[in-house]
């Protein structure tokens with residue numbers, strides 16, 4: 293086992309995940325990025341893929357200390373029009389994916405002197421958002437998973453927290469029609485979109501030694517959107 297801590301970040305190919313991977317690298321961790329198009333490729337809604345990402349990380353580095361469940365998708369539409377597929381896909385990627393990764397990674401994270409799990413939730417999962425019943429349900433589920441798992445592993449010194457971003461400039465928000473984007477931005481206290489690096493800073497903090505007494509928490513990084 294090497295001396296450096298090792299992190300696995302899902303959805304690291306772009307946006308918030310890429311910024312998290314860069315921040316953890318800056319903090320001197322070895323980082324493995326996983327996504328459909330990234331370093332380790334695959335779909336996190338497949339439990340076998342999640343197992344193999346963890347196995348490949350252990351094969352390469354011999355340890356796993358930090359898991360960042362960041363991969364996520366939206367399939368926005370009003371509930372009356374939402375198909376089974378749209379509901380299912382969002383739940384499978386955003387919530388089941390995190391569950392599969394936590395389950396596969398936990399036995400290694402429990403051996404870490406400073407194990408950390410950080411789940412990327414959303415302000416939508418806390419406050420709800422019209423057109424996002426599937427997405428908000430997946431993110432609210434992630435918050436429940438975070439709090440429950442923190443209680444399962446606390447006695448082993450592992451912390452489990454969530455970060456809830458507001459409106460962050462990435463491909464995900466770029467795809468939202470301008471009128472809807474303007475309506476959200478008008479509600480942001482700081483009167484601007486967030487940057488992926490501003491979410492990564494919170495993730496970096498929660499992964500660090502300074503956050504050793506914080507667990508089961510949801511840290512909103514939303515410029516005051518949900519106030």
Ligand code: NAP
Pocket residue numbers: 302303304305306307308309326327328329330334335336337362363364365385412413414415456457458459460461462463464465
């Ligand atoms: P993004 O730019 O669309 O990036 C999403 C990432 O997830 C990509 O790396 C993508 O890579 C990966 N991904 C998507 N489906 C996947 C799958 N089935 N298996 C593995 N990887 C998959 O989105 P983002 O804005 O950075 O969002 C990152 C996280 O923050 C998400 O969980 C999102 O819900 C959350 N969030 C974002 C905002 C925002 O305003 N942007 C707000 C609140 C919460 P590939 O396409 O290569 O697979």
